[in-house]
Amino acid sequence: MNVIDLLQDRLNAIVDLGGPVVAILLCLSVLSLAVVLYKLWQYASAGVGRHRSLKQAMAELDAGRPDAAAGYLRKSRNHLAPVLLRALGAGGVADKARIEAEAARRLDKLERCFRILDSIAQISPLLGLFGTVLGMIDAFQALQDAGSSVDPSTLAGGIWVALMTTAAGLAVSMPTSLLLTFLESRLARERSVAEIAIETLFAPLPEGKAKDEVLRPFPQSNAR
Template sequence: MMLVLLQTVALPSEAPPSSTSFLDILMQGGWVMIPIALLSLLTVYLIVERWITVQKAKINPQQIMDRVRSYVEAGDVRGALAYCEAQDKPITRILRHGLERLGRPIAEIRDAVEAAGKYEAFELEKRMDVLASIAGIAPMLGFLGTVTGMIEAFQQIQNLQGNVNPSVLAGGIWEALLTTAFGLIVGILALFGHNVLLTRINRLVNDMERSATDFIDLLQEPVPHPRRHPETLL
């Protein structure tokens, strides 16, 4: 009985399963994980910031042009300007630049509208090139981390003259592959966000170009009411 008890006490107890947190996994990836983590934060910020900008710029271009057309045909330029200022959208800001130059040569009005359109398109596409760069840089950083990790693993094998436990070698390899996995995740997220945002931005730019063209055509149409009050055009 005493022997059985001693044997029971002498048996090694099972070690509790080790839990690895997400932060620990990131730290095992090496120094390359630091720029990848920074790029991931920058990616999320750019996607959210550009998405909010695009959502604020959304508007019905046909409705805007119908309202501006009604004001211009009635000779109420001040009302058209007040309406555009109240909306404060890229399309209305472009039309406002044209309305402010009514009475000048049509070429000057067209140049002002085109310049305003280019500026608004630039504001919508701002920082999109950074998002596209992250989509290409993040996976490359991941591959770099994997290559440097594999170099260190094989250096350890050489230092130990090949007497390496396979489990230790496998652990070094999966730690080296961590950077590739996280780099690909960040790159895919940046590429997806870039493509989705670019599609919506192109749609907005197309609406702005169409509205600008309609506005110039409106100014070249014959006036339906020849009697106009000069004071309303000031």
Template sequence: MLTDSAQFLDRGGPALWAIGALSVCTMALILWKIWHLLRLGAWRGRHAEQAVALWQIGRRSQAVALLAQRSSLRARTARAAMATLMQRDADTAREECARIARAGLAEARSGLRPLDLIITIAPLLGLLGTVLGMIEAFQALQDSGARADPSALAGGIWEALLTTAAGMSVAIPAALALSWFDSVTDRVAHDFEDIATRLFTAPVPTPAQSVPTGMSPENAPPAPDVP
């Protein structure tokens, strides 16, 4: 099988070998990026949503405790915003939250630039291999003169066009993967904005919650947390 693969790559020349190496890098990069986003928790947001809901109804200590052991992107951003809101003024907390969010987005978008570069380079390598192959085919036609074999010329052109197809076969999956990863990071950015808006616009909890008439203090609902 390795011999057949080597013979196939030899038909396209150095350009096809370069595209073959690029295809391996593309597959490795896509698999790594999926693992990386899973590790960052790019698809996890349930605990952050629950913590924000607790924060909005005044249970701030419970909200912070819920995110204490969470390491997803949304949980880290929400926890940083909550911690700074409880310790500093709103403007400082907003700047700190924005800093954490920018760092999280940069981490989520890492590795996308090489994928974008592959999308650009792979078709160009294919086109380069085709042009070089066409040059060799027509040089052979010129050297053969009147004894030119049309089948040999067609075979040379076919092998030259092979690199263009190979380049596109690498660029198309890479473009699809990049579009998907962009949509994931865009969703994370949207959730960051939503979390920050809900936290910073939440009403300040009152020190104590009034006990309804006819209910003893022991049976009264717990008061909201006070920062």
């Protein structure tokens, strides 16, 4: 028997024990994993967290060197760099509202699928509890049908199976919630960087100001 057949047998055994509720939770766990992997790939492709070149470009703008700033923006792998570069190339005639809207559109694209993860994190423990209630109903119904000839081991086994659905629901909900929080925190940091970068682009610091004043608000990162 190969690994795939063994894994399939194990999954079938779990579903047989927990019933349809466990089967639904297994499907939700696969969906959650797929969404998280997709978001990690999307973040990596968009250069989320790669702010070094952006910070250097903003420092050059404050120093009155837009050509040098454009060079750093061209090197940046961050998804905001093309927006800022296009505004910088407009020679000061770019519409700030238009640039903010374009940056917001790119950030909103990174926020997609968050509702799916949030729904999975909320509904999984409720599904587990629902399965437990159904299992307890079946267990006590069997207890009633048995009358005076009750086998305690059978009752205990039924309760164990019922509680397994609650454990399965929590096992799906907790990591999904933690991963969603991680993704949301990365996106919140990206929004902050976008706001600072756009403000710096349209209102650079007066010449002579310390470069650290614009670098400090950015999250620390060594990546481009």
